[in-house]
Amino acid sequence: MNKKVVVLTGAGGVLCSTLAKALASKGHKIAVLDLKKDAADKVAGEINNAGGEALGVEANVLEKESLERAKNEINSKLGTCDILVNGAGGNHPLGTTSNPYLETKDLKNTTKGFKTFFDLDTEGIQFTFNLNFIGTLLPTQVFAQDMIAREGCSILNISSMNAFTPLTKIPAYSGAKAAVSNFTQWLAVHFSKVGIRVNALAPGFFLTEQNRTLLTEADGSLTARGNTIIDQTPMGRFGEPEDLISTTLWLCGDGASFVTGVVIPVDGGFSAFSGV
Incomplete structure (x- = not known):
């Protein structure tokens, strides 16, 4: 893989910080973008201390002006963007139902915080959709301009099971990630004549700070939902951040020069299993 400038959004988090370090280990210059400057600087510092070259940059993926400022700083300090990894995303509790299935008795449940489908909050749903979809679209609008008609440029989106x-x-999260997958295919076709490949990862279940309390108890044992996931994952475990590295390096590298418009599951067989 030729040495490139790689921009990663949401790179202060567990998964994308791992990808940032892996790409840095291949000699690439890394722009670590995160809404929290201290988180971005921490990851960039770890890369620099390991002998790589990285820059921590504060950026809000829902504000184009913020992304433009980030791009200007990256261009002046690292160079022109070659690879964009759209890693920012997440869910919101206000767009989440309390139970997996609606039962008649739920309509009379007055427990504080209990939510049926009918109680879902519009703001929570919009936040989730915007963070995942608009938070992929806007960075692409800003950074893909650096890539037009140049060799070896690509975009990697983060979809989901x-x-x-x-x-x-x-x-809300499911719908937003479906939109990301669809957008990945659309962009791959749209950018096909200007030399930009667009693909996506669809991670299975990885323990992060966002989902840890949903999948594990305080003592580390699995919740009921965590057990269901493991039972539906043929490999019988959660993913480790390092499990995403090889697929990321392949999709971002020259070895995937004729690969565009694909969404690759990295899921321990979850998407292949019927449950029987």
Whole structure:
């Protein structure tokens, strides 16, 4: 893989910080973008201390002006963007139902915080959709301008298992990730004449700070939902951040020069298993 400038959004988090370090280990210059400057600087510092070259940059993926400022700083300090990894994303509790299935008795449940489909908050749903979809679209609008008609440039989006078959309880997140997968295909076609490849990862279940309390108890044992996921994952475990590295390096590298418009599951067989 030729040495390139790689921009990663949401790179202060567990998964994308791992990808940032892996790409840096191949000699690439890394722009670590995150809404929290201290998180971005921490990851960039770890890369620099390991002998790589990285820059921590504060950026809000929902504000084009913020992304433009980030791009100007990256262009002046690292160079022109070659690869964009759209890693920012997440869910919101206000777009999540309390139970996987609606039962008649739920309509009379007055427990504080209990939510049926009818109680879902519009703002929570919009936040989730915007963070995942608009938060992929806007960075692409800003950074893909650097890539036009140049060799070896690509975009890697982060989709999800939810995009194939929606999980219970999280309709907003499932819909948003389905949109990311669809957008990945659309962009791949749209950018096909200007030399930009566009692909996506669809991670299975990885323990992160966002989902840890949903999948594990305080003592580290699995919740009921965590057990269901493991039972539906043929390899019988959650993914480790490092499990995403080889697929990322392939999709971002010259070895995938004729690969565009694909969404690759990295899921331990979850998407292949019927449950029987």
